[in-house]
Amino acid sequence: MVDASAQVRPGGRSAKVRAAVHRAVADLLADGPAEALTIPAVAARAGVHPTTVYRRWGSAAQLLSDVATSRFSGDVVVPDSGSLAGDLERWMADVATDLADPDTLALMRAAIGSGPEGGCACTADRHEQLRAIIERERSRGGEAPTVESAVDFLLGPLYYRAIFSAEPASGDWARGLVTTFLAASRALT
Structure with a gap:
C-alpha cells in the first residue's frame, strides 16, 4: 500500500528549487554584470545541477523573464484615493x-x-x-x-x-x- 502523503508535495522541492534559482539570479545580478548570468553560474549559486535549470527554464532569457514576472507582480499596490x-x-x-x-x-x-x-x-x-x-x-x-x-x-x-x-x-x-x-x-x- 502506498502512503498518499508521500505522493503530495505542495510547495516541496519544486518550490524550493524555484526560490533558490530566483535568489541566485538576484545575487548574481547584484554581484556583477548581466553578461555573467549563465545557466551554469545560476545553478552553481543555487546549489542545483544545471540540467535542472535548463529543464525548467530552457535559457537564461526565459529564466530572467520568469524572475522579472515574479518580481514585478503585485509589488506595487493600486491605491484608491477617491480620485x-x-x-x-x-x-x-x-x-x-x-x-x-x-x-x-x-x-x-x-x-x-x-x-x-x-x-x-x-x-x-x-x-x-x-x-x-x-x-x-x-x-x-x-x-x-x-x-x-x-x-x-x-x-x-x-x-x-x-x-x-x-x-x-x-x-x-x-x-x-x-x-x-x-x-x-x-x-x-
Missing part, C-alpha cells in the same frame, strides 16, 4: 521608488536585454495596474484617458529614465507627469 489624479500620483510615486532600487534596476535591465519577453515581464503587471485605476475612475462616472495613452505618457518616461538615465525618477517628478498628463487629456476631450 483619478490622487490614484495616479500615488501609484506613479510608488513605481518610481520601486524602479530606483538598484537590485530592481539590475533585474529590469538584464531582463529587457535578454529579449522582447523580458520587457513584457517587467511591465505587464504595471499595465494591469493602470487599467485597474482607469477602469475604477470610469466606474465612478469620471472621465478617464485610455490605458494606452496612460502607458505611453506615464510609464514610457518613467521606464526610460530608469533604464537609460543615471538619475532615477523622484516621486515629485513622477507626480508632475500625472499633472501634465491629466491636463493634456482634458484639453483633448
